[in-house]
Amino acid sequence: MSWDDLSKDELLSRFLQMEERIDELEEKIAQKDKRIEEQNERIEEQQERIEEQQERIEELETRLRKYENPHTPPSKRRSGTDESPTSQDDEDDDVRTDGGTPGRKDGHNPEWRSPPDPDEEIEVTSDCCPECGDHFDESVGVSPRLVEEVPDPQPPEVTQYNRHRYQCDSCGTETVATHPDCPDEGQFGVNVIAQSALSRYDHRLPYRKITDRFEQLHGLELSGASAWHATERAARAGRCEYEQIRREIQEAEIVHVDETGIKRDGDQAWIWTFRTDEHTLYAVRESRGSDVPAEVLGEDFAGTVICDGWTAYPAFSSTLQRCWAHLLREAEDVAVTTRRQNRCTGISSRCSSVSSRGWRPTQILVREHRCIERVRTASDRSLSGQ
DSSP: OOOSOOHHHHHHHHHHHHHHHHHHHHHHHHHHHHHHHHHHHHHHHHHHHHHHHHHHHHHHHHHHHSSSTTTGGGSOOOSSSOTTTTTOOTOOTTTSSSOOOOOOTTOOOOOOOOOOOOOOOOOOSSSOTTTTBBBBOOOOOOOOOOOOOOOOOOOOOOOOOOOOOEEOTTTOOOOOOTTTTSOSSSOOHHHHHHHOOOOOOOOSHHHHHHHHHHHHHHOOOOOOOHHHHHHHHHHTTHHHHHHHHHHHHHHHHHHEEEEEEEEEETTTEEEEEEOOOEEEEEEESSSSHHOOOOOHHHOOSEEEEOOOOTEEEEEOOEEEEOHHHHHHHHHHHHHHHHHHHHHHHHHHHHHHHHHHHHOOHHOOHHHHHHHHHHHHHHHHHHHHOO
């Protein structure tokens, strides 16, 4: 049925229905426009929050790089979980509760400690039964048990060396006789000097603790200054060997060099390591510059230095090989950083695109608008033909 076949009342009824439909659709459009506006505001808020979080992430990553960066060795990197290395599943029946670690891992060959040869054998016997008191006739077997023990702390041995002096009748030179166990200076022997150096540099004990240790174990009264002088004497005694190792390292074709910061008497210093296949040399210096490798290796060093990316190395030599461990860690760090930046940039760009483009009714409510236009066109025809 065409519009021309309708009566006036039918046309008016149709027109009123269309007006109601138009009002209904316009109300829906208004509601959706409001929802779109709310969503746009929410997108802007989320965009601002993403930018704030991105700034916070960059700040935290900058702070974290002081402790974890491509130059941090794996042994010093923090674990990504809060779980203890010795923690196990709660369902594991072999979990120890005394804080110790379990035995060897699956697939690892066991390591057996070789029993030492006894220095003395003691026969442990019994005459009667501890339960009823009846006397035993003879032993029916032996249950050997090896016990390793350290001797009781020994007091210091005090020896007086009467060093005789001689004068040459020919040239008049005076000579004092020497003894291999008598030091040239000081009143402490070789063992005291060696134990002081071992306690200081291997056990990492302060001089106060070194003196306490000598007093507790041997009853030897030793001041902190005396312990320091003992370590200095040990250093002077090994100076010839130290210089010999340094000369051999200077002639090496390849030398691994690294440095790390330490505190020496509260002041900042660096301990330098120079290593070849046969020797390792340490040098503690207050400088972290190129003057240290120039001092140790020599300014005319012709070998290759394997090192990290610290600026002191290219300032010292042009024949360098970057450490592969550092290169791999730097490449991994760049890959992780790039993926993270691309992910954040993608999210930010999508949000910005949505926010700038906006959600217009013509994009979402195309069907509703087309319906309204058809109704309006039909109404105009009807009124014009009426």
